[in-house]
Amino acid sequence: MSTAQSTTLAEQLGAFAAQLRPDDIPAQVRERACHLMLDATGIACASTGYEFAQRTLNAARELGEGDSDVIAMGAKLSLRDAILLNGVLVHGLDYDDTHGRGVIHATASCYPTALGVAAKLSVSGADLLCAYVVGMELATRIASVAKGGFHQVGFHPTGLVGAFACAVIAGKLQGQSAAQLAHAQGIALSTASGSLEFLEDGAWTKRLHPGWAGVAGLTAATLARHGFIGPKATYEGRFGLFNSHLGERAAECDYSLATADLGEVWEVTQVAVKPLPACHFTHACADAAMQLRQQGVRSEDVHSIVALVPKETVGIVCEPVASKRRPKNSYEAQFSIPYAVASGLLRGRYGLVEQEAQALTDPQVLALADKVEYAIDPASGFPRHYSGEVVVTLNDGRVLRHREAINRGSSDRPLSNAEIVDKFRENAATTQSPQRVDALLDAVLHLEDRPARACSQALAARA
Incomplete structure (x- = not known):
């Protein structure tokens, strides 16, 4: 998966994404990725019992229904709105995973996007999983470049950086070339967002960020597929992501973190699963x-x-x-x-x-x-x-x-896969029957053995 001929970061990341195949990902990485998605599924189920979930669904339905699935709510929405709502459900209780160095909740945007687009395009579960891993690698690495700087200036990397990863997820599932994936990232530069102002009064907007990253990413990718041109220096340009959003802190960025050992060291294994439902x-x-x-x-x-x-x-x-x-x-x-x-x-x-x-x-x-x-x-x-x-x-x-000294659940003190299953069962059981909990568990952990649409449909059924 050489990217030696690439120049900009967007081109290098696009080349990596375009070339990656499911079998290129080590088995233990794929297994951990499935467990991260399982964790997210359990949280999404729990979120359906809260007011914010129903209000978001009501708003989305007003914008128009469709044929894409919403986790555990039995609803059908347009693809973009289903991604939006699933992101709200995964992130709504602040119980979802975190990549420590990037300080980003990457699964909350990458999973809904990969699930929704893969089901819509009727690809395999293995391709869904591969796209999810690609997005996770990009989101965590791009966020890591800033060394925590986004939070210091008021941006939430989960929404901001997540848009670029979701653009590549959607583009990869659409079968885009490396060049198209680079353009998709450039287009996402004008659609990515995420403000930390919710910290001042407990507003609900943080819950919106990962799903909106998926919406922004899917939009950018689809534009790129139709030949829409994005800027080249998406990340390192004069008005690229880091210079435009970090100001003086951009000087502290380490751009090498975006591509160091890409395809050899898997950041998915460094994602921390939360043992507590809080920041x-x-x-x-x-x-x-x-x-x-x-x-x-x-x-x-x-x-x-x-x-x-x-x-x-x-x-x-x-x-x-x-x-x-x-x-x-x-x-x-x-x-x-x-x-x-x-x-x-x-x-x-x-x-x-x-x-x-x-x-x-x-x-x-x-x-x-x-x-x-x-x-x-x-x-x-x-x-x-x-x-x-x-x-x-x-x-x-x-x-x-x-x-x-080392927070519980971090990559150096991780929750085991068995502990993640226990957490999933506890969360899912708050709104789902025992039979549904078992069915959800089977659908996610055996994702590679079934079509993506079958997995999506299994997750969508009501309790």
Whole structure:
């Protein structure tokens, strides 16, 4: 899969995507990819029980129905709207996977796009899986170039970078040449988006980002297939992705990360599956708090708490302090270190139940959240690891601490495939019958053995 004759990054990535075949992907990589899609499927099922899912479906239906499937909702929409809604379902609970170095939820855009386009074109499940892996490699690598910079200037790489990966997924499934795939990426430069403003008030827009990346990518790819011309220097140009979106931080980019060992080292294996339904930046401190509770710390004995966090995450999960201590909805709770730590110490858990309205107004957890301060972690492993530590000072003067140097679920401390199956079953069972849970499991884990359309139809049926 040589890309030696290529010049721009878009051309190199397009050549890689055009040449990759299912058998080029090692068996263990394909197996892990299926489990990442299984994890996403379970989360999508759970999301169907929430208000945001039904409201998004209502809006999509108003725009027109079609013949493309929506996971676990029994609905038929146009291809682009089905991709949009499936992205909302996968990402809606902030429980989906994360690539650490890229700080991107790549499956949430790549899976709905690959599933929808593959089913529409009636290709094989093996081709669907191959396209998904291609998208994951591109999304994680392109995001990694920025070294976490997109978040620092207010862009969400899940939506922003996801559009380029989805353009290549759609184009590959359409049988496009390397040159067409390069143009598709260039066109996506004008359709990609994703603002972090939702952090200010818990708005629902973050849920929209991965599905919209799929919509943008499919649109760009289809235009390229019909000969529409995109700019060449998509990523490294004067107004390319990094220079236009990062400003002065563009100087910190490492463009070699986009293609280093491409086709030899598989970033799919570096994707972290979330053990907790919240922003990955809160996980280490939440787990540390739960460990301290297991060691006997009780809320009534706590005088003060300090959470040590990577400096790059402060503006996302620690500030503004007042609102982080008083999350008004589940989304704000998912991005709150004070709430995550308080919940972990008080309840010994931090799951979907802890983000419901009654839990958010619990006076005990709010009183404990008031005691949580943050400090920059001097030993942070960010972005490879989303490290965290909780230091508790008790009323009697004793100081207890627990550190999670490597966050649970990360590539260096991964959930096993068996643990992913358990997580899938737990999530899917919130809305699906036991028989449906088994059928969904079979459809995804045996994806390569059936047509893509059959898999899509199996996922779409109601409970």
